[in-house]
Amino acid sequence: MPSRFTGNDLVCIRGEKTVFEGLSFSIGESDAIVLRGPNGSGKSTLLRLMAGLLRPDSGVLTWNELDISQDIHTHGANIHYVGHQDAIKPLLTVAENLSFAASLKASAFNLRNALEVFALIDLADLPVRLLSAGQRRRLALSRLVASQAPLWLLDEPTVSLDEGAVTMLLSAIAAHRAGGGMVVAAVHGPLNLQDASEFDVDTFAPTGSVGFEDMSI
């Protein structure tokens, strides 16, 4: 059965402010959605909702018709979320960081492949504290490949990446979608995903309100 992930009539209130309301989306196999909108329109918040890290104040998110809040751990295996923070430990090596993250999701994973996709193979045994910001970012992104999750949730994935690394990311996304994977990415700059639908979160802002702070933590 082809997978489908949908959100229906979502409302999210942070603090006293409504970030967005009446937001619905649907994503199927091989689809990609690029989230657009100014700072504070709720892109990060929407991604965290999709990841199951936040609960919507109203509305439901469903994976193949099943409400994800019913079984958040099964949902956790379906998604991999890369947020603003890289979630890597400076004291561990690149390979240790990657295999730890992968072992949380998948029962079997190809470490070497994930390292190769983001050209980290030569850095595998280095402690992460020696890496540059861009290399750390590549490590965080390489977990997507290792996690084997069908849905990738990317929050500003291109931050601190150079052109070469952006190309690696784009080809990883293309390979993922070719295998039936789904991608939702929030980006500010240009990110050329083929036949991705653009989704402007700002259109769901409550009327007459000012944008809310983008960061959800």
Place this chain on the structure above:
Amino acid sequence: MTRALIQILRRDLRLALRQGSDVAVLVMFFVITVSLFPFAVGPEPVILARIAAGVIWVTALLATMLSLDRLFQSDFDDGSLDLLVTSSPPLEFIVLAKVAAHWLVAGLPLIVAAPFLAVALRLPADGYLILIAVMAIGTPTLSLIGAIGAALTLGARRSGVLVSLLVLPLFIPVLVFGVAAIDAGISGLAVRPHLLILGAMLIATLPLAPWAAATALRQSLT
């Protein structure tokens, strides 16, 4: 799922060992604080022997409390908690794995150091085995209860102070029965009831504390 939990345990142990100074500082704190007491109350062997069990236990509580901040704080700060919450094992079991790792690096060294400090405080010979036994049963309970406090105070300002206010009162039952068991052993009374009560506390906190801490962790992410 078991494999993922073992990975979490191994990662936390590896992190603690590569940052070995953390463990050393904790043990040094334990040793130095206990050795302050002979200076404060005088070297009178009778007095020291009387207070030995209490001093060691109170200091063990304080040392455990000091080590709680590394249980979840760094995972919270660097975003690893997002990863853990969305991983396949239930968060309650993840908390349990992290508490086990915490106990191995923060509880076990205290148990090893305690008999040596007991010598310095002239604890009577009958008390040593009981001291080790009650600490072996009591310190896991401290780590478990501490996990609730550590999870509740994530993201709070001055969380170190807050965690002590939350957690120290909850440590009192362990303190009472931990000291009472040693006192009973020294004076030739039955030790078993005290050990059973400490065991009961451990068994009760084993499922309840991870559940409470996991709920607090989920709350901290919103």
